[in-house]
Amino acid sequence: xxxxTIPVRVSEIKDVAPAIREFTLVADNGEDLLAFSAGSHxxxxxxxxxVVMRNAYSLVSDPNDVSGYKxxxxxxxxxxxGSVFMHTKVKEGDVLSIAPPSNLxxxxxxxxxxxxxxxxxxxxxxxxxxxxxxxxxETVEMHYMFHSSKTGAYVGELAKQLGSQLFCxxxxxxxxxxxxxxLSNQPVGTHVYICGPQSLIDGVLDTADGLGWPxxxxxxxxxxxxxxxxxxxxxxxxxGVKLHVKADSSILETLEAAEVPIESSCRGGVCGxxxxxxxxxxxxxxxxxxxxxxxxxxxxxxPCVSRATGPSLVLDL
Amino acid sequence: MRLAPKPVQTFRDDFTYCNxxxxxxxxxxxxxxxxxxxxxxxxxxxxxxxxxxxxxxxxDIDEHYLSEMAERAMVMEERPSSCLMLxxxxxxxxxxxxxxxxxxxxxxxxYFSLEKQGDQWTWHNHLLKQKDQFTFGDSSTLPEPPLAYxxxxxxxxxxxxxxxxxxxxxxxxxxxxxxxxxxxxxxGMSFAQWHGPVPFVHSEGIIDRALKFLxxxxxxxxxxxxxxxxxxxxxxxxSPETYPNWGSDRTTITPENIGEKVYLRVELQVFDRMPRSNxxxxxxxxxxxxxxxxxxxxxxxxxxxxxxxxxxxEIVDYKGLTRFHPMLVEWLSQFDQ
Numbered sequence: 279x280x281x282x283t284i285p286v287r288v289s290e291i292k293d294v295a296p297a298i299r300e301f302t303l304v305a306d307n308g309e310d311l312l313a314f315s316a317g318s319h320x321x322x323x324x325x326x327x328x329v330v331m332r333n334a335y336s337l338v339s340d341p342n343d344v345s346g347y348k349x350x351x352x353x354x355x356x357x358x359x360g361s362v363f364m365h366t367k368v369k370e371g372d373v374l375s376i377a378p379p380s381n382l383x384x385x386x387x388x389x390x391x392x393x394x395x396x397x398x399x400x401x402x403x404x405x406x407x408x409x410x411x412x413x414x415x416e417t418v419e420m421h422y423m424f425h426s427s428k429t430g431a432y433v434g435e436l437a438k439q440l441g442s443q444l445f446c447x448x449x450x451x452x453x454x455x456x457x458x459x460x461l462s463n464q465p466v467g468t469h470v471y472i473c474g475p476q477s478l479i480d481g482v483l484d485t486a487d488g489l490g491w492p493x494x495x496x497x498x499x500x501x502x503x504x505x506x507x508x509x510x511x512x513x514x515x516x517x518g519v520k521l522h523v524k525a526d527s528s529i530l531e532t533l534e535a536a537e538v539p540i541e542s543s544c545r546g547g548v549c550g551x552x553x554x555x556x557x558x559x560x561x562x563x564x565x566x567x568x569x570x571x572x573x574x575x576x577x578x579x580x581p582c583v584s585r586a587t588g589p590s591l592v593l594d595l
Numbered sequence: 596m597r598l599a600p601k602p603v604q605t606f607r608d609d610f611t612y613c614n615x616x617x618x619x620x621x622x623x624x625x626x627x628x629x630x631x632x633x634x635x636x637x638x639x640x641x642x643x644x645x646x647x648x649x650x651x652x653x654x655d656i657d658e659h660y661l662s663e664m665a666e667r668a669m670v671m672e673e674r675p676s677s678c679l680m681l682x683x684x685x686x687x688x689x690x691x692x693x694x695x696x697x698x699x700x701x702x703x704x705x706y707f708s709l710e711k712q713g714d715q716w717t718w719h720n721h722l723l724k725q726k727d728q729f730t731f732g733d734s735s736t737l738p739e740p741p742l743a744y745x746x747x748x749x750x751x752x753x754x755x756x757x758x759x760x761x762x763x764x765x766x767x768x769x770x771x772x773x774x775x776x777x778x779x780x781x782x783g784m785s786f787a788q789w790h791g792p793v794p795f796v797h798s799e800g801i802i803d804r805a806l807k808f809l810x811x812x813x814x815x816x817x818x819x820x821x822x823x824x825x826x827x828x829x830x831x832x833x834s835p836e837t838y839p840n841w842g843s844d845r846t847t848i849t850p851e852n853i854g855e856k857v858y859l860r861v862e863l864q865v866f867d868r869m870p871r872s873n874x875x876x877x878x879x880x881x882x883x884x885x886x887x888x889x890x891x892x893x894x895x896x897x898x899x900x901x902x903x904x905x906x907x908x909e910i911v912d913y914k915g916l917t918r919f920h921p922m923l924v925e926w927l928s929q930f931d932q
Binding site for chain 2: 282312313314315318341377378379380381384386387388494541543549550551567569
């Protein structure tokens with residue numbers, strides 16, 4: 279079965295920080311888009327020259343507003359090309375295709391208090407959190423770390439919504455957050471949400487652990503773009519088709535380029551939608567989805583991020 | 596051709612419920628092979644088997660619509676705990692109204708209509724001769740709480756599962772035709788907790804895989820599966836709360852009445868992601884057919900004999916078939932010569 283997609287038109291593009299560009303997407307047929315929940319993302323399909331790229335971006339608009347979605351893209355020069363494409367090729371009026379919003383980072387509605395910790399472009403999922411949390415009269419506190427020479431989008435907007443509950447730390451002005459300070463003396467029932475670089479996630483996890491926070495009160499947006507690796511071959515057992523996975527492509531992207539039907543959603547090893555059984559070959563598991571037992575069994579793979587350690591894999595496709 | 600709702604029949608007391616010839620022909624027969632195998636048998640909930648099939652639309656409104664709605668109203672009156680919602684599920688219930696009303700007007704424009712002016716909605720259910728105006732999202736503008744209101748207009752039970760902590764929780768539901776489980780008992784439980792009594796699935800990792808699959812269902816990609824059991828008489832409400840009313844029915848089965856009294860009970864379970872709340876909705880649509888009607892299809896008659904014959908004893912016990920299972924296999928064998 280193919281994935282359900284929605285054609286959208288880029289109605290507005292604006293720069294919200296030196297390296298971050300915001301795109302407003304409206305349904306190409308002029309109708310309302312689907313409602314979504316706080317923390318949702320969409321996967322955008324980008325058709326470049328001879329290559330199709332798909333990236334997941336958090337929705338940064340109010341979940342109650344279905345007239346259009348907003349996404350914010352940080353230019354990543356070193357990346358696999360998706361953000362460069364969005365920054366340099368996409369113009370107002372262009373039509374892109376997106377998958378319906380999906381959520382792997384929802385707020386915990388039973389929390390007594392919500393602490394949002396954002397690093398750089400990691401502010402994006404919280405842009406949909408805040409309207410919903412405030413509307414539900416939840417207690418919210420936000421800590422936002424950025425380099426104003428590159429990132430730091432939406433500071434004004436956030437200050438309007440959160441007032442004194444917004445704390446900003448601009449590294450370019452020498453301001454740094456003290457995680458231990460933030461996480462100390464918080465009321466029981468507080469939940470923490472982190473979105474940002476891995477170093478920030480690890481820092482919060484370590485600090486919270488040291489302070490005796492329960493693990494299930496810490497939430498983080500774990501999915502990320504697939505990392506490159508060594509090239510290898512895959513063989514599809516049912517069709518006998520053989521394909522080559524390039525160093526900077528994932529198995530999932532290789533299958534899609536060959537028009538092999540496969541479902542997917544987050545494309546970052548979290549949601550589990552693209553699960554494939556493996557018949558032969560050694561696997562380098564890079565996902566957060568499979569259990570340790572499943573990984574050790576060598577019988578399945580998440581093709582969006584994981585790769586072969588050897589020269590080839592045989593997939594049950 | 597799609598079957599129009601017929602006048603109200605009963606699922607209790609005098610049991611006037613019956614299937615028309617056409618309803619028998621479209622019955623969702625659940626056994627894909629002779630040998631019984633426990634399987635999760637999940638597939639995308641997309642149209643299948645052409646016009647008039649139970650898989651044609653998102654919800655199947657069939658000839659039993661009015662009967663099932665009348666039965667549901669009775670059960671909700673007798674047992675208020677058949678409809679429960681934890682406080683954080685209000686948004687999920689409105690999601691259900693949104694998804695359900697839009698799907699019904701698009702699939703059954705002769706039966707239902709909806710007019711929207713901003714958040715002011717006017718809903719018309721022509722089958723139940725009901726018209727309501729309300730403010731979308733404001734539960735105080737509905738004649739009943741949102742889940743009860745919507746559930747009284749759609750066949751099949753509803754469960755709304757909250758997704759958090761890498762798990763699903765049964766945090767709201769409208770369950771008036773359960774196959775021997777209690778919403779009042781299960782409400783608030785996690786996925787593994789409410790599946791506690793099911794044999795095999797825990798040790799073989801089936802529960803973990805099913806949970807992971809369900810949690811990954813995105814918007815606009817609903818999924819379905821069939822589940823089954825056997826029920827004595829066409830009784831919709833086989834809940835633990837009413838066990839005194841139906842438990843002893845199992846002792847009344849004889850070789851003479853078995854074809855008429857034993858019903859195959861099939862649940863068409865549909866799972867769909869709710870937009871605003873991220874809850875997972877499950878619609879459990881129950882179909883009942885007597886053995887007598889079922890064996891009018893020779894392929895089904897042969898298949899169900901072989902499937903029943905190969906049921907593991909644990910499944911026979913779990914589904915509550917112990918008392919009459921051998922008699923049923925014997926009776927069915929006449930159609931598999």
